[in-house]
Amino acid sequence: MKDLTRRKFIIVSSLAAGFALAVRPISAQVITTDSKGLMAGEVKIPIADGEIPAYRAMPATGENFPTVLVIQEIFGVHEHIQDICRRFAKLGYLAIAPEMFARQGDxxxxxxxxxxxxxxxxxxxxxxVMSDLDATVKWAAQSSKGNTKELGITGFCWGGRITWLYAAHNPSVNAGVAWYGRLVGESTALTPKYPIDIAPNLTVPVLGLYGGSDDLIPNDTVEQMRKALKAGSSNSEIILYPDTPHGFLADYRPTYRQEQAEDAWNKMLAWFQKYGVA
Structure with a gap:
């Protein structure tokens, strides 16, 4: 009976196959990373009220891999997020993307x-979300050959905001990279703080990657965040790409901008290396 009670909280028991319906049709420029030389696929993360699915990718041989949490957009851990995990794994990382909406719906x-x-x-x-990410870090260390003393986090859109917040929540994170995550917002019972609120006291270095033509994140909020970060000592930075829309890394959507995406990806890898996630 106890197991049944626990399971009823877990609505999404497995990850999406392919791309989310809301993002179709998929762009012809979509990037596909194979799993050759990798161990890649769905895993289950134990949490307080059951388990959540996650996508895990890492090299097929070796151990003690630097660990990167990959945080989804609003579309869940669909094919794009899974591919990003494989891109990290090809570089020698353990990358893991837990399904953050598992209790709320598919x-x-x-x-x-x-x-x-x-x-x-x-x-x-x-x-x-913070609790589930804590559980994911624990699982990575205990069950997936992850070296969580070399721990990074990166996230996109909805996951970009979470990247800032988790870096404040867990000071054991070495570095974070937030892609076009909302910085300013109204405090609610479920979302009491935004990145602007935690910026002055942040200790983890976070790199923000934002588009100057983002219609969801006004440039003035980016400047507010920069000012708030300067009041602290985290060494965090924000790069604002001119004339660049929201979702510029999303190669499966029309918002993709190859030049900016490739530059930002390389800056992310350099940031992780600089702060010990490598």
Whole structure:
């Protein structure tokens, strides 16, 4: 009976296959990374009320891999996020993307973005996300050959905001890289803080990668964040790419900008190396 009670909280028991419905049709320029030489696929992360699915990729041989948490967009851990994990694994990392919306619903089968936000994303508490990421770090160290003394985190859009917040929540993170995550917002019971609120006291170095033509994240909020970071001592930085839209790394969507995406990816890897995630 106890197991049944626990399982009822876990709505999404497995990851999406392919791309989320809401992002189709997929762009012809989509990047596909194979799993040759890798151990890649779905795993289960034990949490307080059961388990959540996650995508894990790492080299097929070796151990003690530097570990990167990969945090999803609002579309869940669909093919794009899984591919990013494989890209990291090809470079010698253990990359793991836990499904952050597992209790709230399966966004991969929703075709309308507003439905995703109203029915699922808006109901996900930050406290739940922080706890699940803590559980993922623990699992990586105990069950997946991860070296969590070399721990990084990166996230996209919704996951970009979470990257800033988790870097504040867990000072054991070596470095973070936030891709176009919202910086300023209204405090609610489920989302009490935004990156701007934690910036002055942040100790983990976070690199923010943002687009100057992002219609979801105004440039003035980026400048507010830069000012707040300067009041602290985390050595965090923000790069703002001119004339670049939201989602510029998302090669499966029309927002993809190859030049900026490749530059930002290389800057992320250099940031991780600089701060001991390598």
């Amino acid at each position: 966004v991969s089968q929703m075709s309308d973005i507003q439905e995703i936000v109203s029915k699922v994303v808006s109901k996900v508490p930050d406290s739940q």
